[in-house]
Amino acid sequence: MDDSEGSLRRGLRELAEGNAGPAPLGAIVGRGRRIRQVRRSLAAGAATLVVAGGSVLGVRWSEPSPPALPSGPTDGPSAPAYPYEGKYRPQPPSGPGDPLDTGPRAPVENVRYRYDLSAVCDLRYAVFGGRVWERADGGSSATVRWAGDRMRGYMSWTDGRRSRSEPDTAVFETDTPSLPAIGFRLLAGPAPECLGQEPERRYGDAPAATLGPDRPGLGVRYPYDMTKECGTRYAVFAGRLWRAEREEGTETIVDWVNDLPLAAFMTLTSERTAVLEWPGPPGESPRTTTYRPVEARGDDCG
Structure with missing residues (x-):
């Protein structure tokens, strides 16, 4: 083993044992690439x-880009019918x-x-x-x-x-x-x-903010990142705007420490029903919220 190879091994071992923080990781990995010149x-x-x-099982690597988001004004008479609800945009x-x-x-x-x-x-x-x-x-x-x-x-x-x-x-x-x-x-x-x-x-700090596909399959559970805007009352899924069927205390059981979207799942259970499944407190079962399609946001989303 040459000196460069030994240096790489020592660096990775220190990282695994906690003697090296996040910062040296890029240098260690980068040095490994240069040492090996992997083809x-x-x-x-x-x-x-x-x-x-x-x-x-065939695996599809080239995933399609997220659904195109509506452009133009988000309020007023010329606003799109199904505005994107949320501060964060889906990441490609x-x-x-x-x-x-x-x-x-x-x-x-x-x-x-x-x-x-x-x-x-x-x-x-x-x-x-x-x-x-x-x-x-x-x-x-x-x-x-x-x-x-x-x-x-x-x-x-x-x-x-x-x-x-x-x-x-x-x-x-x-x-x-x-x-x-x-x-x-x-x-x-x-x-x-x-x-x-x-x-x-x-590296990037932006959340994935995935919204699922434009045409979801009936009964299929999709990764879905639920926005915290409007107290989770509204969701954009399958190209439509949805409103929670009941309040279900969402304003008190959602973690409001930050404004990042919740890592949840959405399932289209019928043409007019979607069910959101999202994490509950540690040790408890996931929470669920049922949504119905609506034409526009109400006054409850300020």
């Missing part, structure tokens, strides 16, 4: 996930050749951020919030063949100290309902060398 001929396109037991996925989306260096709990899992670690490890994570199941349940350099999706995390019994957890989700979420836990041992081979990463 990749990876293009965005379709990849194949081979699951234990022999089943094969990374494109071919772009740096990997990584979220912020200090993510807020229970907020989704755009995140790209790198191909070089076979979905087993993730760098998120300045910490290294590993799959909760060890990654042994699937073998991955890659034709692209990333799997696009979202990452969020939960602080284990709030539940007093569970460790910190992170969850990776995609826009594809047929793909299950992947759970991650903090890495206990040395950081893997494959992190040094990842493409460049970019």
